Structures are given as C-alpha cells and as structure tokens.
Amino acid sequence: MSIILNQTTRIIVQGITGTQGQFHTGQMIAFGSKIVGGVSPGKGGQEVHGVPVYDTVEEAMLKQQVDASVIFVPAKLVKDCALEALEAGIKTLVIVTEHVPLHDTLEIMAYAEKQKAEIVGPNTYGLISPGQCKIGIMPNNIFMPGEVGVVARSGTLSYEIVYQLTGAGVGQSSVVGLGGDRVVGMSFIQVLEKFEADPATKAVVLVGEIGGNAEEKAADYIKGMTKPVVAFLAGKSAPPGKRMGHAGAIIERGKGTFKSKVEALTAAGVSVANLPWEVGPLVKQALAQGSEKVYG
C-alpha cells in the first residue's frame, strides 16, 4: 500500500513532446510508472518512448483509461491545460511547472474543488511510491521502499532528507512534494490524513520551511494523529522580508517564522530535527517506540 499512487495508476503526460516532458516520461517509465498516453496539441498520432500522443485530454480519455495527469507545459499555458484536464474528469492532477501566475493558480484551485479533483503543485517535483510508481521529476535512485511517509514543501530538500533516510536504512511508503508556491493544491493536512489512514505507513516525516502558516495548521492536525511524526524545517537563518527562492518562503510582518513553526510542532508532540542527518535516527527511534505517539 501507499498513498495516491500505486503500481496500477494509469497516467497521461500533458506536454509530452516538450524537452522536459519527453525526458521525464522516459524516467517515469524506467521507474515502473504506467504512462498510458501523452497530450500535445497538433502532435496527435506521434509516439514518445512508445507512448501514444493525443491532441486533447478528452481524446486521451476516450481511448485510454486514465487515473492521473501530470503537466509539464510552460507557465503561461498551465491554466488552460489544468482546466482542460479537470473538465475532462481527471481526479488527480500534478502540476510540475514553476512560475505559474498566482491568479491562474487560484482559478485552477476553484475549478478543481468544483470537480472534486486533487491537485499536487504547482512548482512541485511530484509524488512517488518507491518500488511502485512515480509522477514527477525526482531522481529515481535515492528512494527505497519502506514504511515512512514523507511530505514536503521543497524539492531538493526532500531529496536531501530522503537521501538521509535511505542512507540510515529507513525506506519510504510514499513521498509527496506539495510545491513551493504561495497557493498550492494539496496541503500538509490532506497528505497527513492519507498517511494516517494508510496501513503501510508507520511514521511520517514532514519537511517544512519558513513563510505562511501551513506547518502551524499541520501541527493542529498532528495532535490527533496516532502515528509518530518527525519534522525538519529550513530557513532558521533567513532574514525577515526576503523571499528565499520560493514565492511562499518569506517572513512577513513577523509571521511565518522558524520559531513559531518549531513551537507549534513541538507542542503537537512532533520531534523536530535540528540537522538533516538527525531525521533518520529520530524516525528509527519513533518507530521503535511503536505506533503509539508519546506526548511531551
């Protein structure tokens, strides 16, 4: 088991004929993902890595059974492609593209809610269930199947944390990148709920960063979880008022600070790692203590 994805998930790639689309379609297939089609307007009838290309999402869905779609098109085109997928009935949509205008994201999210679809991203590396399936751009070789769920806002920092976990012999059930933008689809809480319900996940690692209040809200939810949670947060040394790379990573008007997040998580019974390489040992410790969470 795992969350959102497994070995039977049937995926289409929007923007499959672009450089990124082509390359990552190959990588996903190599990892074992079932890519059943691609969409690229005007390129219908072609093939990429043996995968049939369609002109529209509706056409792809007429000809294939599809569970999820991943978007690789340039930022300006994301809104159109996302709305197309949602109207066609896609229920799991991953938007890898970064630099999507905020108002476009808002429109996509409003329509997704109406269509009862789940969106991961924008500006995400995607999600992966090691040993089964991946949707996104993460390197294939750092993951290891196991029983720890990982949810993160940042891409390469999740790779770093997963690398530390794998190095410590701690495998992962699923790893989800929420995306670094100010407005993204799936939240920490939605992913935590899925990990809490997933029998294959025994503990969760939350990778957060400064800015916004997503970690504080997650902490509220974690208070009611039965599975242990370990966290790592980036941005302790970041000065206020400066946007640290991600649109959402900024301390504004004294809000979104590192301290506030650590305090909220600690109060919820989360072990917060000071250093990236402390995450593996803390998870092992939490697992050894059993699934019953220890407070205080």
Next chain:
Amino acid sequence: MKLYEYMAKEIFRRNGIPVPMGAVFTGVDGVAAFQEKTGSVAIKSQVLSGGRGKAGGIKFATEPQDAISKVQELLASKIKGCQVETVLIEEKVTIERELYLAITVDGSKRQIVLLASVAGGMDIEQVPEEQVIKRFIDITIGLQPYATREITRQMGLKGREAKQTEEVMLKLYQVFRKYDAELVEINPLVVTPSQVLAADGKMTVDDEAAYRFLPEVPYVEEKTAVEKKADDLGISYVELDGEVGVMANGAGITMATLDLLQHFGSSARNFMDAGGGSSEKATAAALEILLSTNPKALLINIFGGITRCDDVARAFVQVKKALDLKLPVVIRLVGTNEDLGTAILREQGIESFKSVEEAVTKVISLLKGGGTDVHNS
C-alpha cells in the same frame, strides 16, 4: 513587485477609484505653483516601507515657501534606511471618518479575501480581529454587488457613505484581477462630506504575471545590482552579509545550507538557488556572480535531480581556471551523474564530498584555519 503610492493611485484613478488631487515631484520645481493652486497640502515621501507617517515621512504646508522647504527636507531624508527620491503632494481633504479596505490572497484557503474595517488610518495588524471583516471571494463569480452590501452592513455604514464604499470595493476588486495583484490596500479610505476617496494606496503585483502586465504598470527596481544580474540569468539570489558564498540548487536545500553554516558558527554571504537543470554555461555565470561579492570562501552544495553533477563540475573547473581562484572552495556533489562530476574534479586536484555535514564543517575549518586552498590539500 511593490508599487509606490503614487503609482498605485494612478492605477486607482484610471479605474474610477477617487483619489485626492495630487502631483509627483523629484525636486522643488513647480512645488510653489502647485501649492498656491491647491491651498493646504500634504507632502508625502514615496517609500516602499510601511509606517511612513510615524517615521516623519509626511508633512503639511499652507504657504509656498513652507512647501518648498518641506519638500527639500524630505528629499534629503531617509525613511527606515531608504533614501527618499520622490514626493507626492496632495490637496488636504476634510476627513469625516477613516475606513480600511484591502484585497489579497489567503494561501491556506486558496482564495481571494477582502478585508474591511471602520478602524481605518492605523496599522491593520493593531486592529482587534473582531473589528476586521473578512469576506472570501469565489474567483469564478468574482465580487458581486450583494456581497459589498453585506460588508457595508456589517461595517455599520449607511446611505451615501455605504453606497460610495461599495462602489470602491467593486472597483478595487476589478483592479486586483486586472493587474494580477497579490495585494491592493487603501488605508485610510477617507469619507469626506461629498465622497469616499483613497487617501493612501498600496499595491503589490505578481512578478510571475509580468509578461501580461498592462502597459500602465510601471517597473519598480527592488533588487540590488547583483540580484538583478542573477535575476536575468533565472537564478534566485538574495544578498546577505555573512562570509561564505553559497551556491545550491533548490530553494529548500539552499535555505538548509545557510542554516547549517549558522549552526556550525559561520554565516552566508548570500542565498543562491541556481535552480534545477542549470547548464554548464549558466552555472559558470552563477559562480562569477558569487565571486563578485568577495566572499571569504565558497560552498557549493548540489543535489542533482534535473541538475547534472558533471555540468556543475565542468563549470567550476572552467571558472577556476579563468579567474585563478585563491579562496577556499568546498564542493558537495550528490545525485545525477555524481561519479562523473567527482572524477572531473579529482582530475583537477579538487576534492568533493558526498556528505553535506562534512562539506559544511570543512569549509568552516578552512575559514577558521586561515584559508588553505582545499584544491591542493
């Protein structure tokens, strides 16, 4: 990108939101004539930081000579460290009451939110929460007149002040959408005997939508020269004041690298996220930017996903040769093509690390130890 007050107000005016009559000055030419024509005036420094009034950035004048000397005074001053380069001179308006109005995005709700209060004219963060009305707006239907009627009802506004405030809300929402804004704020929205008008204006527009900004949106430079150069290369860069120049790929890992330097007793000269998928050429350009800020040492932390370690290694070797680097450099390479990258560096006598812990402690020991060059160690 934050706009100056006078820019925000020009956009408000164009879109039918009443603003006080005013003019922009960068020197004293025309100040006297404008004051004589207008009468009693407010002279407002144009700076991007908040709390300008308290910091002495707003002055009043009723005589031409007084207006000139106050303009000179403001143009010679700094507000919270920012040199005042422009002033906005406006007619003084008769204030019956001051309201607050803003539209922004609530990231956790993924929705647009309108904030309104009858406690205008003060820092909204200081206003008790129960005095701020929050109304979420469904972007698929936008802000409709009925919603504004409910908001003014909750504010306790009546008759013409309610009606005029509702009109401003509708127009402000149009501005928010039309200009791809992250924030539009009017504080205070002033009720005068005849109208309600925007006595102040704040506007932040979304940089990601810059390609479709309407021509009337001006460009405001908020970045330093180095930050701008990085921006042109598609690199995310923030200048800091520490000792170690840092290049990493990805915002999260870059922040974590900065934190590690601080944890082990050093500090970063910058935040540089060289991004995913950087080519050899782009990496070389990024390294040159780093070196231009004269750091005491360099720390390169690459977790190759889309970025290929061999590209980074080749770029580094090229820059090292071209610039005859003397400062200590530590490189950490993991991920896509790491063996290839490590081999390229080793050929040149450059050591690289797999462990971020070793890399960070190494760069600090080189700094403290007086800066022996790691390449020849």
